[in-house]
Amino acid sequence: MKIIDVHAHYCPRAYYAKLECRKAAPYVRALKNGALDLRYGPGRSSHVREGMYSLDRRLEDMDAKGVEVQVLSPLLHGVHRLDPKTGLELCRLVNDDVAEVVQKHKGRFEGFAVLPLQGVDESLMELERSVRELKMRGVIFFSNVEGHFLDEERFWPLYERIAALDVPIFIHPTHPVNDKGMKDYGLISTLGFLYDTTLTMLRIIFSGLLEQHSRLKFILPHLGSVVPYITARIDKERAGPTNSQRNIQRSPSEYFKLVYVDTVSLHKPALMMANSYLGSARILFGCDCPFWGMGEGLESVRDLDISERDKENIFFKNAEGLLKLA
Secondary structure, eight states, X not given: OOOEEEEEEOOOHHHHHHHTTOSSSSEEEEOTTSOEEEEEETTEEEEEXXXXXXXXXXXXXXXXXXXXXXXXXXXXXXXXXXXXXHHHHHHHHHHHHHHHHHHHTTTTXXXXXXXXXXXXXXXXXXXXXXXXXXXOOEEEEESSBTTBOTTSGGGHHHHHHHHHHTOOEEEEOOSOSOOTTOSSTTHIIIIIHHHHHHHHHHHHHHHTHHHHOTTOOEEEHHHHTTGGGSXXXXXXXXXXXXXXXXXXXXXXXXXXXXXXXXXXXXXXXXXXXXXXHHOGGGEEOOOOBTTSOHHHHHHHHHTSSSOHHHHHIIIIIHHHHHHTOO
């Protein structure tokens, strides 16, 4: 069966090289083990290993596991701390590199573009270039822009243009807006990431963005974060004495069913619940490579007690339709 992986990361070594000469965040320092230490804010760091910027082993692994296509999402932690002009320059550098990778390995990789969201005008320019000239299949947004929420009105002209271009927005977690109590035990990535994407998606729904721009297509990774499990509570609270109903005409859960999720979970009961609640037509296959392995991600879906048609939807048909790959 054909397999398209929509949740895979890559960032060119050239991006990190640009940060090596900086003294303030974001900056990079080389470690003795060969990894890079990326510091992108107070108490915010990431260990970058070779698998993030080298795709040689990635292709070997894809061949061994039967993954035909990966959609590459650049993770530019810290880029939004920079001024819009510098942010645009770095985003252009990365997007150009991803486009070169796609051309070099035709049929194996596709790309999502990264935008300098600290500058909406700059983002609009790079969006147009990335989709029309570089043929990017979508865009990747962090779940917050240095503490600013994605539903803020200043971003709405960008959403309007994205809707017109008919490409999806992949919302990827970053350091959460509220990390209190999460700095111990690895809870930032374990819980904080899911908290932040859940908060972001609910704010997008309640803001009325999907009411006004129904053509927008969002991908919420990690099986939709927490949203699928609390939709009854969300709908119930929306009906209460709050202001949450002022911008939307339908139940929040109805808007969430317009969103795509990916399979990065590994938890069979959760995967089965997502298939039951959303239907296989809204689920995309993803591995979260290079952080998680391809094999375990593949097996988590292959082992599901669902029909072959559902598995086809998840493994490749939905991605082909959403990203116009067919």
